[in-house]
Amino acid sequence: MDYKTVLTTCPYCGCGCNFYLEVLDGKILAPIPCKTSPTNEGKLCIKGWNAHEFIQSPNRLTGPLVRKNGELVAVSWDEALDYTVSRLKEIKDSHGGDSIAFFSSAKVTNEENYLLQKFARAGIGTNSVDHCARL
Amino acid sequence: MTNSVSEIADADCILVIGSNTTSSHPLVAARVFVAKQKGAKLIVADPRRIPLASEADLYVRQNLGTDVALLNGIMNVIIENGWADDAFVSERTENFEAFKETVSQYPPEKASEITGVAAEDIIRIAEYYSKAEAATILYCMGITQHTTGVDNVKSLANLAMLTGQIGRPSTGVNPLRGQNNVQGACDMGALPNVYPGYQAVTMLDNQQKFESAWGARLSDQMGLTLPDMLSGLLDGSVRALYVMGENPVQSDPDTRHVQKALEAAELLVVQDIFLTPTAELAHVVLPGASYAEKDGTFTNTERRVLRVRKSIDPVGDSRPDWEIIQEISNRFGYAMSFDSPEAIMEEIRTVTPSYGGITYERLEGEGIQWPCPDVDHPGTPYLHKETFARGKGLFHAIEYQPPAEIVDEEFPFWLTTGRLYAHYHTATMTRNSPTLDTEVKEGFLEISPQDAEMLGVGPGEVVKVGSRRGEISAKTMVTDRVAKGLVFMPFHFLESNPNVLTNPAHDPIAKIPEFKVCAVKLEKAA
Numbered sequence: 001m002d003y004k005t006v007l008t009t010c011p012y013c014g015c016g017c018n019f020y021l022e023v024l025d026g027k028i029l030a031p032i033p034c035k036t037s038p039t040n041e042g043k044l045c046i047k048g049w050n051a052h053e054f055i056q057s058p059n060r061l062t063g064p065l066v067r068k069n070g071e072l073v074a075v076s077w078d079e080a081l082d083y084t085v086s087r088l089k090e091i092k093d094s095h096g097g098d099s100i101a102f103f104s105s106a107k108v109t110n111e112e113n114y115l116l117q118k119f120a121r122a123g124i125g126t127n128s129v130d131h132c133a134r135l
Numbered sequence: 136m137t138n139s140v141s142e143i144a145d146a147d148c149i150l151v152i153g154s155n156t157t158s159s160h161p162l163v164a165a166r167v168f169v170a171k172q173k174g175a176k177l178i179v180a181d182p183r184r185i186p187l188a189s190e191a192d193l194y195v196r197q198n199l200g201t202d203v204a205l206l207n208g209i210m211n212v213i214i215e216n217g218w219a220d221d222a223f224v225s226e227r228t229e230n231f232e233a234f235k236e237t238v239s240q241y242p243p244e245k246a247s248e249i250t251g252v253a254a255e256d257i258i259r260i261a262e263y264y265s266k267a268e269a270a271t272i273l274y275c276m277g278i279t280q281h282t283t284g285v286d287n288v289k290s291l292a293n294l295a296m297l298t299g300q301i302g303r304p305s306t307g308v309n310p311l312r313g314q315n316n317v318q319g320a321c322d323m324g325a326l327p328n329v330y331p332g333y334q335a336v337t338m339l340d341n342q343q344k345f346e347s348a349w350g351a352r353l354s355d356q357m358g359l360t361l362p363d364m365l366s367g368l369l370d371g372s373v374r375a376l377y378v379m380g381e382n383p384v385q386s387d388p389d390t391r392h393v394q395k396a397l398e399a400a401e402l403l404v405v406q407d408i409f410l411t412p413t414a415e416l417a418h419v420v421l422p423g424a425s426y427a428e429k430d431g432t433f434t435n436t437e438r439r440v441l442r443v444r445k446s447i448d449p450v451g452d453s454r455p456d457w458e459i460i461q462e463i464s465n466r467f468g469y470a471m472s473f474d475s476p477e478a479i480m481e482e483i484r485t486v487t488p489s490y491g492g493i494t495y496e497r498l499e500g501e502g503i504q505w506p507c508p509d510v511d512h513p514g515t516p517y518l519h520k521e522t523f524a525r526g527k528g529l530f531h532a533i534e535y536q537p538p539a540e541i542v543d544e545e546f547p548f549w550l551t552t553g554r555l556y557a558h559y560h561t562a563t564m565t566r567n568s569p570t571l572d573t574e575v576k577e578g579f580l581e582i583s584p585q586d587a588e589m590l591g592v593g594p595g596e597v598v599k600v601g602s603r604r605g606e607i608s609a610k611t612m613v614t615d616r617v618a619k620g621l622v623f624m625p626f627h628f629l630e631s632n633p634n635v636l637t638n639p640a641h642d643p644i645a646k647i648p649e650f651k652v653c654a655v656k657l658e659k660a661a
Contacts, residue, residue, distance in 0.1 A: 004446075006444050006445070006446040007442070007444060008426065008427070008442070008443050008444045008446065009315070009426070009433050009435075009441040009442065009443050010315060011315050011425070011426040011433075011564070012315055012559050012564075013159060013160055013311075013312075013313060013314070013315060013436075013559070014160070014311060014312030014313055014314060014315060014316075014317060014318060014435055014436035015140065015160055015161075015162040015163060015435060015436065016315065016433060016434075016435025016436065016437070016439055016441050016502075017162055018441065021427055021446040023446050023447060026447055026448070027447070028427060028446060028447060036500075036501070037501070038139075038140070038141055038439070038501050038502075039140050039141070039162055039435065039437075039439070040162045043162060043165060044162075045161035045162060045556070046161075046556060046557055046570075046571065046574070047556075047557065047559060047565065047571065048162075050568050050570045050571050052427070053567070053568035053569060053570060053571070054408075054409075054425070054563075054564040054565070054567040054568045055425045055427045055428075055447075055450070056450065057409075057567040057568075059409055059410070059567050060408055060409060060422075060425075060450050060451065060453070060567075061407065061408060061409060061410055061414075061420065061422035061423075061451075061453060062422060062450060062451025062452055062453060063422060063451060063452040063453075064419070064420065064421050064422060064452075065417075065419070065420040066418065066419050066420075067417070067418045067419070072410075072415075072417070072420060077452070077454075080419055080421060081462055081463060081466055082466065083419060084402075084404055084419050084421075084463060085463060085466040085467050087375065087401075087402045087418075088375060088377075088402065088463075088467060089467065091374045091375045091401060091402060095374050097354070098354070098356070098358075098372075098373075099372065099373055099374040099375065100373070100374065100375040100376075100377070101358070101359055101364040101367065101373050101375070101376050101377070102376075102377045102378075102379070103361060103364075103376065103377070103378040103379065103381045103383065104320055104325035104379055104380075104381075105316075105320065105325075105379045105380030105381050106313075106314035106315070106316050106317035106319075106320045106380075107314060107315065107316065107380040107381075108316065108320075108379060108380050108423070108431075108456050109316065109319070109426075109429070109431025109432055109433060109443055109456075109457070109476060110316065110319040110320075110322065110323050110431065110432045110433065110434060110440070110480070110483065111431045111432065111457055111476040111479035111480055111483070112379070112431065112455075112456040112457045112460065112476075113316070113319060113320045113323035113324075113325045114323040114324070114331060114479060114482075114483050115457050115460045115461060115464075115471070115473075115479060116325065116377075116379055116456075116460050117323060117324045117325050117330075117331070118349060118464075118471075119460055119463065119464045119467075119469065119471075120358075120377075121330075121336075121345070121349070121351075121353055121354070122345075122349040122350075122351035122353065122469055123351070123464050123467050123468075123469035124467075125351075125352070125353070125354055126354060126358055127327050127328070127336050127354050127356060127357055127358030128327055128358035128359040128364060128373070129324075129325055129326070129327060129358060130325065130326060130327050130358070130359070130360050130361045130364065131317070131320045131321075131325045131326075131361075131381065132314065132317070132361070132381055132383075132386060133317050133320065133321055133326070134279075134280075134360075134361065134641075134645065134646060134647035134648065135386045135387065135560075135648075135650075
């Protein structure tokens with residue numbers, strides 16, 4: 001049996017509650033609220049107590065998809081990435097960097113937001129990057 | 136937030152306006168209850184009788200979209216009664232006279248006429264708030280999701296400055312941020328007008344700084360906001376859209392318009408953990424990893440940078456989002472070679488002054504609240520202590536303006552939208568969580584007993600709800616949480632999604648849509 005607890009931050013609202021995820025043999029069991037967290041002090045709301053359930057949902061996307069003849073079909077990472085990049089290049093070449101826009105996300109990490117806006121600005125050459133702060 | 140969550144517990148007066156705190160920020164609400172137990176006065180202002188209203192010393196139900204009139208009325212009373220903090224106003228602010236002139240036009244009787252709040256209640260709010268030793272304002276999307284969203288926020292800032300209720304512990308103007316990392320996404324420059332750390336893209340110094348840091352030519356043109364990207368897709372000025380962890384088909388106003396725009400894209404890439412309604416329209420779907428499958432940081436509503444730690448490997452063949460972006464960038468021809476999220480943070484802190492002292496090592500424990508300019512800086516629990524960011528606090532003279540759409544003969548009901556305790560945003564995560572899904576299985580329409588009787592509908596019966604943008608059906612929930620003439624719907628449920636109805640009219644500066652107000656008609660379904 002491989003059991004561990006990993007201290008992390010809740011993925012729901014902006015409170016930023018901390019909990020430990022209990023992991024047994026590579027499966028997440030449940031969150032345990034962190035008593036020393038300055039925001040939640042050992043408490044969680046109903047969403048926090050259940051913040052593990054969606055992670056292992058059978059509905060998770062488990063591989064890349066590309067639309068072919070109107071249908072999304074499973075493809076390899078190489079094919080999905082090459083297709084995406086070749087289309088981005090074609091569109092940038094024919095219409096310029098500002099014809100490409102990015103929705104970044106309030107659900108992903110700081111590091112990932114930083115990287116996406118860096119790619120948009122330095123790679124594609126556009127400042128058209130936004131996220132759902134208004135929603 | 137200007138202040139910290141824990142400070143709320145020590146406030147003497149808490150004004151909650153446009154925030155359904157117990158549903159949307161339960162652990163902030165916990166601090167409100169602690170303060171209340173210690174004797175704090177709790178004022179709740181909300182068009183819906185939200186659960187927190189039952190705990191309030193004073194609950195007022197303002198008409199939809201009348202916050203500026205309410206706040207101007209409160210400030211009129213404060214000035215007229217000599218309850219303002221004159222020393223704070225003279226030492227720390229400017230433009231007071233112009234502001235005072237405007238506010239003088241809003242005596243409580245006039246504010247009452249616009250807002251529907253009794254004049255004596257406006258006076259009581261003014262007294263409770265201004266006379267408290269430490270008064271704090273908590274607000275949320277009920278303030279911001281209006282065509283006057285910026286005016287509403289500036290009015291709250293006016294109120295805090297007028298009474299000196301800012302720059303001290305347990306005071307301040309505190310937006311409760313809805314998403315776990317919406318603060319961080321803004322901090323990191325996922326905005327069309329600023330680089331990381333709110334450095335304007337239109338300023339040459341900033342452009343040169345980032346050109347040198349990133350080794351690339353950068354644009355000095357402001358980018359498009361989300362609503363403008365959608366319009367751009369329809370007029371052909373935008374050809375490709377890359378969506379990471381967002382679901383605009385369900386979350387944005389006027390769903391039909393959003394769908395048409397996305398269908399017009401020559402390339403729509405969606406990176407997500409589930410096949411959302413937005414992903415279903417994509418040309419390419421890239422499976423990202425959840426928060427439990429990667430390392431990183433989130434920044435919470437009180438500007439606290441917190442660690443996210445990997446618990447398990449990414450499920451199936453999914454990958455952490457940072458690895459996907461880096462791989463695409465490399466194949467595109469812009470080289471990135473980060474070997475970990477920590478390495479990315481090391482770059483972030485070199486270009487983002489407010490994150491200058493934030494390292495993974497220092498984030499062990501409680502995290503750090505920015506601004507944190509260097510590694511010896513302890514972080515900043517509350518802002519504006521000695522001075523405001525711009526020096527003196529600027530009063531804005533703000534006139535009340537009605538919402539973009541108002542009720543009429545054809546669309547006689549006001550519709551407002553919001554969230555439920557067990558669900559989250561477009562419910563992609565919560566409806567895939569069996570325990571939460573069981574709590575509330577479907578959407579509904581809150582309607583007052585008087586209106587339900589007038590329409591001849593009982594609880595749980597289906598009504599058709601139509602606006603100028605579209606029509607949906609929903610079961611009724613007959614409740615006095617809403618006043619006569621007002622209906623409410625949560626936007627978590629695709630099958631009865633009120634964003635088919637909502638008005639895309641938005642604030643001219645913030646571009647935030649007016650989700651909180653539109654006009655609808657109701658009809659009992661045949």
